[in-house]
Amino acid sequence: MNVFVRDFVPSALAFLMNGEPDIVKNFLLKTLHLQGWEKRVDRFKLGEGVMPASFKVLHDPIRKTDTLIADFGESAIGRVAPVDSGFWWIILLRAYTKSTGDLSLAESSSCQKGMKLILTLCLSEGFDTFPTLLCADGCCMVDRRMVRHICGCFSLC
Numbered sequence: 674m675n676v677f678v679r680d681f682v683p684s685a686l687a688f689l690m691n692g693e694p695d696i697v698k699n700f701l702l703k704t705l706h707l708q709g710w711e712k713r714v715d716r717f718k719l720g721e722g723v724m725p726a727s728f729k730v731l732h733d734p735i736r737k738t739d740t741l742i743a744d745f746g747e748s749a750i751g752r753v754a755p756v757d758s759g760f761w762w763i764i765l766l767r768a769y770t771k772s773t774g775d776l777s778l779a780e781s782s783s784c785q786k787g788m789k790l791i792l793t794l795c796l797s798e799g800f801d802t803f804p805t806l807l808c809a810d811g812c813c814m815v816d817r818r819m820v821r822h823i824c825g826c827f828s829l830c
Contacts, residue, residue: 675744677727678704678758685765689772697769698778704728704762705787707743722790724758759791 685697707725725743732739766788770779778784 674730675727676700676730678724679726679761682761682765686768689768694769694773694775697765698775701762701766701769701778701784703741704758705783707741708787708790722759722787722792722794723756724762724791726758756795759795763788763791 729742
């Protein structure tokens with residue numbers, strides 16, 4: 674079974690409205706744990722704050738355990754690392770906090786670190802593998818430094 678971060682948000686909101694916040698809390702904690710994994714798309718190492726776009730839940734019926742396998746863009750069209758997952762995660766954390774009144778999760782050191790990593794990555798001035806720009810197989814993503822150079826040369830901007 675695949676669980677997509679972005680696609681889970683409407684379901685999470687329904688769980689919160691139906692008085693089932695533990696499902697949302699568990700999702701937030703599991704994805705936060707996956708954020709800490711070393712992330713690669715092809716041979717590129719992704720920035721520390723990238724959240725997975727999705728994860729697979731592999732169930733072992735013999736051991737009765739579940740294993741999560743994170744996808745940081747390897748399965749995406751164009752093999753582009755996800756940028757929106759981190760933002761959806763922050764939005765869902767806020768919805769959870771507002772719905773339950775439980776500030777302890779958002780104020781925990783692990784959530785604070787996760788938010789800081791997401792924002793540091795997305796607000797950074799310089800980068801090697803910024804998630805919105807990385808395209809590991811070299812298809813048609815444009816680097817903003819290249820755009821500035823082209824615009825400056827041709828007076829397009």
